[in-house]
Amino acid sequence: MGTYYVTKVRKQAVANKDGTSHEHIIGVVTNLGRFYTNKEVVDSIDTGHAWYTEVDKEPRAKIKKLSSCSNRSGCLHSPYLTTNPDHTTRNNLENLPRG
Ligand SMILES: [Zn+2]
Numbered sequence: 076m077g078t079y080y081v082t083k084v085r086k087q088a089v090a091n092k093d094g095t096s097h098e099h100i101i102g103v104v105t106n107l108g109r110f111y112t113n114k115e116v117v118d119s120i121d122t123g124h125a126w127y128t129e130v131d132k133e134p135r136a137k138i139k140k141l142s143s144c145s146n147r148s149g150c151l152h153s154p155y156l157t158t159n160p161d162h163t164t165r166n167n168l169e170n171l172p173r174g
Pocket of ligand 1: 089097098099144145146150151152
């Protein structure tokens with residue numbers, strides 16, 4: 076099975092029902108420069124491939140699927156991606172540079 080390393084994240088601003096807004100992840104860019112949508116990453120994870128964030132001088136964080144964005148406004152954007160929290164936040168998917 077393949078292993079993919081994500082170095083950048085693509086986000087989109089969306090309006091909340093209460094008039095505020097938030098940004099959520101719509102896809103990722105790998106270290107090879109290829110863009111994948113959330114759905115493509117989730118489908119890949121479901122078929123047994125492993126996805127990790129890759130940040131200089133930080134441990135890799137495993138990417139896992141979430142059923143939806145589920146931000147404070149209850150956004151249902153789906154599927155969604157996240158990383159397990161560890162001792163550092165720099166390798167969190169949400170904190171990667173934009174790409
Ligand atoms: Zn959202």
